Amino acid sequence: MAFSSPVPAAERLPVTVLTGYLGAGKTTLLNRILTHEHGLKVAVIVNEFGEVGIDNQLVVDADEEIFEMNNGCICCTVRGDLIRIIGNLMKRRDRFDHLVIETTGLADPAPVIQTFFVDEDLRDELRLDAVVTLVDLLHVQEHWSSEEVQEQLAFADVLVLNKADLVDDAERELVEQRVRAINPMARLLTSHMANVPMDQILGVEAFELERALSLDPGFLAEEHDHEHDAAVSSVALVEERPMDLEKLGRWISDLVGSRGPDLFRMKGIFQLAGKDERYVLQSVHMMIDGDFDRPWHDGERRRTEFVIIGRDLEHDDLRAGFAACVA
């Protein structure tokens, strides 16, 4: 299933999904977003446990309700409450120009993300800007085995390591390393009291194909093989030789077909044999979007970078499958 809309991105309203375990600082960040002078009229959908504590007409309560579209497959679950409430909110779209959705601390972010691609109204009127995940630097280690924590890390485009004032450098670096092992492609920010620059979390355009990947070169250079201390892990694949699109397509669709529910996010920029344009690809579970992007710039390092984030990944198999796609 592709997840692009026929409506140009610029005509659609950007949506930020805010996740994070209980106590990570989501409410503090929401308050900052609502009071910050960023010139945006932001509408916020909070879950029933949220207490934003700001009297704002554009704060709307939602009651998380998961709809299964197809035999309970995780890849087809959506948030029914969001479809209904956003559908109503969009009727007066002139009153706001950015939407932020807070999820409960125990939520799997996938249904929220999928809602914006599966539901045709939301797909054509909104565009997912980024998934922002707050991480409690002080307590995250205690919740490390929680499936929700790992999923929230895995789906993130922006990771805000919050409460930096409460840990020392060594502790922070340890969390950074563990977080990077799960998600090497998210932008990493460090904050105190969720104080982060607004332009780093709103208007990120992380789901636009041309922004497919921003891998930290240093991270790739390490030829990354940390110990995988979580069920959720990532594989960063790099190839200097041109690749074959047909082989890639077959490999990726087989992969998604057999492991879709376990594949959280994939992002990649591909150097294809005989093509002057970059090929960019991203996915959320079984939804894949891929297209030719701009030509490689002169002097740009032409190579393929591909990141797979998922549960119980067979790293060696993935590396072998990827290597077999070299042209």
Next chain:
Amino acid sequence: MAQAPLVSERLCGDLQQPITALAWSADGEFLAIASAGGELLLLDFRAGCEELLRGEHNSSLDVVGFSDDGQFLMAAGQSGELLLWELGGTGVRPLAMDPMALGGGWIDAAAWQPDGLLLAVASGRQVRLWDGALRQWREDPLALPGSVQSLAWSRDGGQLAASCQGELTLWRPAEAPSGEPPLRNSIASAGLALSFSGPGHHLACGLLDRSLLVWPEHCLGQPWQFSGFPAKVRLLAWSDRSGRLAPLLASAAADSVILWTQINQGAKAWRPEPLLCHQRRVSGLAFAPGSTLLASASVDGTVALWNGRGHLLQVLEGQGAGFNNLGWRGDGRHLAAGDAQGRWWLWPVTTPAAERSNARAGGGFKANP
């Protein structure tokens, strides 16, 4: 074949915010129009006046309706409150009753009972009933396993259908609590649209998973299931003119309208006829009362009129803004629609003789262009 146009003049007026809902009173004397800015406008055609019952607010109104006897007007929306006005007839100022907070979040489904005074309101995972005769809430709301997505009364007012994710419940509230318990049907997805036919008492349910269920006469037995729609099935309409078998049914999913004709009783009982005209999402769908003339409104800025065989008779345009909804006056000769700029439109419509059955009560009124 050259045909005289069905529509040659129009009325219009403006609210500040996009129009979210509109409803005619049963006698056709009043038209109520609600907006995303919480405005509520009441047009009184006999007295020739209009009154803004509620000015602009920060919370939208999303559903509006008159009780069958014309005694009450109801509106509800984002605030989760039920607003009621008591109407004293044409020329008399409506009297606002105290708003009633239901505490179930945004209200976008509520419906008055035909031939009765019960008002069903979907609030969160409950269907609450307000009894206009006693002016109080009935005890024992109907509880559903998920947020109520849609409500519909049977045409005789005896049966109420409510749907959520996974369940479609049929209830006879007049008999509650001593009568039969609600009949709960499992459905594969979320029921987004419900509609009972007049003749035959069929029930149709449009689902989020791009399918449509249609129960046979008197809702007995297993439903027919139709799938393969391009999008969720969000709007349904039955003609109230009897067909050879079931009356005509129309469905809307994304930009596609389909006209369904029952041709036999078996497994392949229904013949679908796609009605091609709209370029974007269809937002309103209704047969003219007493007729097989179908109107469909779209956010592409057009309203299309179709005959009972699915032929496009005329396309009406507003001023470029997308239409959000439409509603026929009870006489079947006047069609109202609301658009995304807050403008309401009213067209007198000449229904072709072939689409009419017998003349209905209620005279027309003269529109001033």
